[in-house]
Amino acid sequence: MAFALRKRGPSEFERAADGSMTLMEHVRELRTRLFRASLAIVGGLIGGFWLAQPAFNLLKEPYCRLPGATDALGKCQQFLLLSPADGFILKLKLALWIGLIIGAPVWLYQLWAFIAPGLHRHERKWAYVFVSIAAPLFAGGAVLAYLVVDKGLAFLLEAGVTGTSTQLEVTRYISFVTNMILLFGVAFEFPLILLMLNFTGVASAKRLLSWWRAVIFICFAFAAVATPDPGPFGMTLLALSLSLLYFVAVGVAFLNDKRRGRGKEVYAGVADDEVSPLQLDDEPVVATPAVEFSGPVGAPAPVAAPAPIDRRYDDMT
Template sequence: MGSNPLRRDGSSRREKGRKRRWGRRHNPDGTMTLVEHLYELRYRLTVAFAALALASLVGFWWFENGPLGIPSLGKLLTDPYCSVPEPTRVQLGQGGCQLLGTAPLDAFMLRLKVAMSAGAVLSSPFWLYQLWSFITPGLYAKERKFALSFVGFATALFAAGAVLAYFVVAQGLLFLLGFGGQTVAIALTGDKYFGFMLGMLVVFGVSFELPLLVIMLNRLGVLTYDKLKRWRRGLIFGLFVFAAVATPGQDPFSMLALALALTALFELSVQVARLHDRRKARQRLAEGWDGLSDDEASPLQHEPEPIPEPEPVGNPEPSRTSPPQAKAAEPRRGGYDDVT
């Protein structure tokens, strides 16, 4: 009975010590056992999902409410559809701009879907930080600095692609719904429209990560500037094909906007690769590595220091306490040596 509180107290202390080891202050090299990695992963996932759930609740409330003069989330997402001329779309309710629902749970499920999507975006700094904190202990200082800039640029490019998609959606809907003319009026359901809208935002945002992929492959030595220059026409043609296939609406405005934006970003990444390869060539030339084959040894940067000549070592003096070796080596008298 007396040992149980001590055991529980000792285990709690070990748990606190294990949690303290996750921080960089107490564990700068990031060395942990497998069990500690699993505990940390569970903790990071719990915090990330808690942030996602809280942000989803905020998005669920924001769907119909506009705080601090900001338009509601539902209004922001339906503005591209509402910008289509009235004869092209069906008027519902009191003549306002509304989407169609065909089942009792459509409104709730649609609002929940949009709230979770908005929660993933709003909570992205929190779950990205948890992911970053879990990966960082296994990286060197230079790798951590490069990865941090990579994540920052990736976030900015994704946001730029989503903003472009938001303004392109209106022109795409106007083109697609205009085929009905005065004969056919389209009434979009909420599920179809928000699926189309979110698909456009995701496709444009992910596609805008192309320059980071090219720059990363160039820094790893997989894609050099010479290869990119030779493959430029084929790669640009592939970007247009990708835009034609990946765009959810399949309208020419969305495809052309995505293809032109990707081409501009690709050209920017090619120029960054050119500057990087030029800097590496100057470095190789300054260090004397230029023109060396793969089997040839690279020159040393500094002159090696000469190795001093070894000093002669004298014969060790015999120990006074050791028995004399001469007497031990003498043959025994009266033994086999006396037999002739």
């Protein structure tokens, strides 16, 4: 028995890419994707509520590694609570952060599925590459911040007048640690900006390298202003890490320029204010040959006079 194959129409992605979707269809698609992303975040929030306590114990480790933070039995000191609801509110905040991380594959996909039809094929390809690089860079910055945050805490507590045995308030401590982790993670995305400028042809590798003095100064100034740790350890480490990532990005830009053959143009090595060399041609100028005149044009043939109106006939008469 032969079955007739049903012809499938274009998918929503194809219709959005070729511009055949109406404005109301775009609005409905946005509503659907926001609903799916919200469900993913809510599901992650439920899972994060059960993982909030292990996450709190993990964030508490930098404080427990401080000298004087443990008692005679080796048990870490308890944090200070200023309100009975602080512990529950903190658990909700941690659950929300964990829920965003757990639901990230779903809500990031929904965001990408809504934006991708408006991009060209090569733009989508580079977006995949940059996203695959951005995630490890953020994770590397977050891990580095978690490993060194106890050094900043030790400096702050030892430099104060109360000493390292001070009992910290729990919400401010968690905010300090999470801000350090987020700041390091976001700051480690800095090389992507440089690579984006190079891969799109805005700036060559040589031009990026010529900015090294200004970039290093900006890295130290950003670390001094944005780091929540006022001690010199965290700021210096962040600035040095950003400087190292800058030179790594410039090295990748040099490889990209070499692959694309940039810098081999005729005037690639000529400065903007340098005068181009003149090429003198010693060949003599030859006179233009004479142009022969054409013969006279004959007189036009006479035009016959029109017939009178009464002698004109058309197809109908």
